[in-house]
Amino acid sequence: MFAFLYCDDMKKKGLFITFEGIDGSGKTTQWKLTGRYLRRLGYPVLMLREPGSTPLSERIRRILLDKRLSVNATSELNLYLAARAELVGEVIVPALRRGEIVVCDRFHDSTMAYQGYGRGIDINLINKLNDLATGAVRPDLTFLVDIDYRTSLSRRKKSSDRLELESRAFFNRVRSGFLALARKEKGRFRVLDGREAIDTVFDEVIACLNRKLNR
Numbered sequence: 001m002f003a004f005l006y007c008d009d010m011k012k013k014g015l016f017i018t019f020e021g022i023d024g025s026g027k028t029t030q031w032k033l034t035g036r037y038l039r040r041l042g043y044p045v046l047m048l049r050e051p052g053s054t055p056l057s058e059r060i061r062r063i064l065l066d067k068r069l070s071v072n073a074t075s076e077l078n079l080y081l082a083a084r085a086e087l088v089g090e091v092i093v094p095a096l097r098r099g100e101i102v103v104c105d106r107f108h109d110s111t112m113a114y115q116g117y118g119r120g121i122d123i124n125l126i127n128k129l130n131d132l133a134t135g136a137v138r139p140d141l142t143f144l145v146d147i148d149y150r151t152s153l154s155r156r157k158k159s160s161d162r163l164e165l166e167s168r169a170f171f172n173r174v175r176s177g178f179l180a181l182a183r184k185e186k187g188r189f190r191v192l193d194g195r196e197a198i199d200t201v202f203d204e205v206i207a208c209l210n211r212k213l214n215r
Contacts (some may be wrong), residue, residue, distance in 0.1 A: 014096035015212070016137070018107040021145035022175050023164050024152035025194040026201065030145060031105045033202050034209070038101055041215075046095045050106040051083035054090055065161035073119040077126065080111050085133040092137065107139060109181055114163070117177025118170050141212055143205060144182050147194035149175070 017034070021027040028049075035047045051061040060083040063069065064076065071079070084107070095102050108130045116123045149171045156164055182189035190208050192201050209215075 013099040015101045015141070016092070016096060016104070016139045017101065017209075018104045018109065018139040018142045019145065020106060020109045020113070020142055020178060021194060022147065022149075022152050022171050022178070024155035025145040025147045026155075026198065027143070027145040027194075028105050029198055030143060030192070030201060030205055031103060033198075034205055035103050037206060037209070038103070043213075044098070044100040046091070046100050046102045048087065048091065048102060048104045050087065050104060050110065051080055052087075054083075054086050056086045057083035065163065067160065067162040067165055069162065071162070073115065073121055076119070077111065077115045077121055077129070080115065081129055081133040084108065084111075084130070088134045088137050093135070104139075107142075108134065109139075109142060109144075109178065112181055113174045113177035117180070118166075118174040139188065141208070142182075142185075142189050143208070144178055144189055144191045145194040145201065146175070146179065146191055151195055 019027040019031040019034075031047070031049075035045050038045045050057075051064060052058045060079050064071065064079055064083075092102055092104075111130060112123060112126055115121050116126050149168050152171065179191070182191050190204070192204055194201065
């Protein structure tokens with residue numbers, strides 16, 4: 001029932017944009033710049049992050065990132081999906097119906113990359129569970145800010161969260177997963193070189209956004 005609630009009833013008027021990448025890629029910086037740019041152009045913009053952006057989802061976020069906790073892969077997956085179900089139902093779908101541009105720092109591609117390619121959970125299963133949690137809501141445009149592990153490590157803060165403490169091998173699998181997803185959905189993804197200067201990367205974002213918005 002829940003899986004079809006959004007699909008059958010959602011007359012989507014807005015635009016859903018996501019930013020993806022491994023930790024330290026610079027995706028959050030590009031996410032912030034994009035929100036400011038779109039608002040300057042006069043668009044109604046809603047800035048969100050995953051997991052988070054609702055009271056329940058923010059609580060789940062604190063659990064997921066707490067390095068004092070040990071969370072097995074299945075529990076981790078289900079916590080992310082619970083946070084996403086809340087965010088989509090309470091915030092994203094209503095905003096898209098209102099015609100807003102939703103810009104989200106991470107979405108379901110992160111779950112595919114981290115819990116699928118990184119943790120080894122079956123990709124097809126994750127896809128089905130994501131559809132159940134979101135009513136098959138998908139981004140219209142996804143920016144993947146791609147960097148290698150060494151660059152990622154050099155940019156991280158000293159106080160790492162639970163996921164940032166994972167191994168080089170884990171992050172290499174996650175990065176490979178993101179790139180595999182981008183190859184599968186070339187029409188939705190725009191892959192950016194996160195090693196470039198912030199302004200250089202953002203110039204590419206702007207060019208892609210302007211094409212999407214027919215500017």
